[in-house]
Amino acid sequence: MNLWRSYAKAMLTNASLWFWAVAFMVFWLAIGAFLQSSGVGSSHSAVTAYTSAWYAVIVLIALSLLAAAIAGSFAYGSASLAYAFRWSRLTPKGYLASIVGGSAVLGLVLNVVLLGATAGIFGARFSAAIVPADALGLVGVSMLGGVFFLALAATLALVAIDYLGLRSSNFVGYVPLLLSFVLGNAQTDVALPRWVIYGSPFNDLTSLLYQGYSGTTPTVELGTSSVALAWPFLLVGLLAWTCLLVATTLLLLRRIRARSIEEGRQI
Amino acid sequence: MLEVRGLEVRYPRSTRPALRGVDLRLDRAKMAVVGSNGSGKTTLIRAILGLVPLAAGSITLAGRDVGRIRGEVGLSTNLPEVYRLLALPIRDLVRVMAALKGGDPGEMDRRLDEFELAEVGDRRFHELSTGQQKLVGDLFAVCFRPALVLLDEPFDNVDFSRRRRLVRLLQDFPGDVLLNTHELDLLASFADWQLALMFEGRLLGPFEVSELDRLYLSRGAPAGALAVLETSLGTFSVTRDGGDRPVKSATSVNALVEALA
Numbered sequence: 001m002n003l004w005r006s007y008a009k010a011m012l013t014n015a016s017l018w019f020w021a022v023a024f025m026v027f028w029l030a031i032g033a034f035l036q037s038s039g040v041g042s043s044h045s046a047v048t049a050y051t052s053a054w055y056a057v058i059v060l061i062a063l064s065l066l067a068a069a070i071a072g073s074f075a076y077g078s079a080s081l082a083y084a085f086r087w088s089r090l091t092p093k094g095y096l097a098s099i100v101g102g103s104a105v106l107g108l109v110l111n112v113v114l115l116g117a118t119a120g121i122f123g124a125r126f127s128a129a130i131v132p133a134d135a136l137g138l139v140g141v142s143m144l145g146g147v148f149f150l151a152l153a154a155t156l157a158l159v160a161i162d163y164l165g166l167r168s169s170n171f172v173g174y175v176p177l178l179l180s181f182v183l184g185n186a187q188t189d190v191a192l193p194r195w196v197i198y199g200s201p202f203n204d205l206t207s208l209l210y211q212g213y214s215g216t217t218p219t220v221e222l223g224t225s226s227v228a229l230a231w232p233f234l235l236v237g238l239l240a241w242t243c244l245l246v247a248t249t250l251l252l253l254r255r256i257r258a259r260s261i262e263e264g265r266q267i
Numbered sequence: 268m269l270e271v272r273g274l275e276v277r278y279p280r281s282t283r284p285a286l287r288g289v290d291l292r293l294d295r296a297k298m299a300v301v302g303s304n305g306s307g308k309t310t311l312i313r314a315i316l317g318l319v320p321l322a323a324g325s326i327t328l329a330g331r332d333v334g335r336i337r338g339e340v341g342l343s344t345n346l347p348e349v350y351r352l353l354a355l356p357i358r359d360l361v362r363v364m365a366a367l368k369g370g371d372p373g374e375m376d377r378r379l380d381e382f383e384l385a386e387v388g389d390r391r392f393h394e395l396s397t398g399q400q401k402l403v404g405d406l407f408a409v410c411f412r413p414a415l416v417l418l419d420e421p422f423d424n425v426d427f428s429r430r431r432r433l434v435r436l437l438q439d440f441p442g443d444v445l446l447n448t449h450e451l452d453l454l455a456s457f458a459d460w461q462l463a464l465m466f467e468g469r470l471l472g473p474f475e476v477s478e479l480d481r482l483y484l485s486r487g488a489p490a491g492a493l494a495v496l497e498t499s500l501g502t503f504s505v506t507r508d509g510g511d512r513p514v515k516s517a518t519s520v521n522a523l524v525e526a527l528a
């Protein structure tokens with residue numbers, strides 16, 4: 001059995017992950033559709049923009065929950081990885097390719113489910129067909145997002161395993177979730193400068209998801225006017241961060257230390 | 268061939284080294300390392316596996332530093348943490364480990380059948396009983412044709428009938444074996460193996476298991492001692508054909524050391 005298939009299978013059959021990354025997110029989509037939508041205009045463009053913004057933030061948070069789960073798995077598997085890199089055919093590069101493949105598949109599946117849930121829930125609320133404008137593009141972006149969050153979680157977890165100790169890994173596992181929550185919501189509530197959005201992979205991802213769903217270019221406020229965000233810059237920003245983090249993960253994996261999971265106990 | 272020279276391992280916040288001055292050579296041979304709980308036997312295996320940093324010394328396998336080996340040399344162990352790569356049912360874990368080790372998963376399936384463990388296939392490692400975990404780790408260790416097998420207390424919590432099967436399996440195993448145990452009465456099954464004694468991180472030997480009847484542990488350092496050891500409990504020596512206590516007289520090394528100290 002290939003390792004990447006094992007990873008994909010282990011993640012896809014993880015009931016806890018399905019609850020928190022899917023069921024819990026669907027619950028929030030319902031909150032957004034039925035309880036927080038009173039101020040949304042009735043025009044199709046307003047409804048689509050509102051739906052797309054919710055979809056983008058929810059996918060971001062779902063992927064960051066996935067990242068937290070992956071970070072925990074690194075802590076549990078540090079000794080087995082340290083062993084496998086020496087005494088089996090497994091290489092750090094091969095292992096990374098396996099989990100990147102598994103995470104891309106999970107990102108794809110999560111996105112398809114959340115895409116359907118978003119269209120269904122918001123469509124029911126506004127009694128309109130609010131379908132994604134570029135479903136294929138969204139599939140690609142969500143797979144890239146899955147890989148980005150995997151690499152971010154892996155980097156943070158491996159820094160804790162290699163240098164800080166497992167007590168820290170309990171906390172760094174939440175960093176992707178915290179950043180997603182802060183930066184994802186900031187984009188919808190605050191007029192973030194354009195350089196922040198281009199430079200932040202979280203905002204690159206939400207902007208690309210927004211554009212893919214709504215079919216309209218996301219904008220940022222500049223004084224009294226608004227400026228459109230260019231999707232190629234967003235994509236390059238997300239790709240650059242992903243490549244950087246994948247390379248960092250590979251370097252850290254090569255020097256992984258075997259840690260006892262008991263080191264992670266706080267009390 | 269496994270060669271350990273001047274090995275020292277220190278754990279953080281520990282006042283004394285877990286291993287010190289350990290020299291060991293294993294070339295087409297099988298060796299039982301006998302020692303008390305906490306004497307350093309497991310640390311020795313973890314050091315050979317590259318799972319703990321070395322404070323001093325070197326470990327080579329087939330002439331290569333173990334820190335530089337990347338899968339070219341077969342080494343296997345029954346340490347359970349090694350098999351926790353994924354939270355998979357044993358059946359799937361067998362396939363993953365076989366792929367990683369370049370072996371035939373059917374070999375492990377046959378061993379599981381042979382040890383009446385076929386029913387564990389649907390369960391995850393942590394869902395097995397303590398004895399089943401130990402046996403599955405033991406079988407993983409000897410499967411997929413490793414050149415060297417490291418076994419840490421392979422008989423712990425294993426029932427009598429399976430112990431006998433495991434003894435036969437290890438006797439017939441074609442590669443090198445390093446086996447840790449604190450159960451002296453088990454050694455009778457491995458009469459043609461080498462023997463080493465471990466006290467407080469120091470390794471004494473090699474002796475022969477067949478000469479176990481002639482080995483004694485004595486207080487002090489009498490003339491003609493085979494090995495002298497300074498420990499926190501005092502100075503002890505291993506002597507042949509006479510001394511304070513026959514090594515074999517105790518049920519465990521713990522009991523032997525306590526009796527003398």
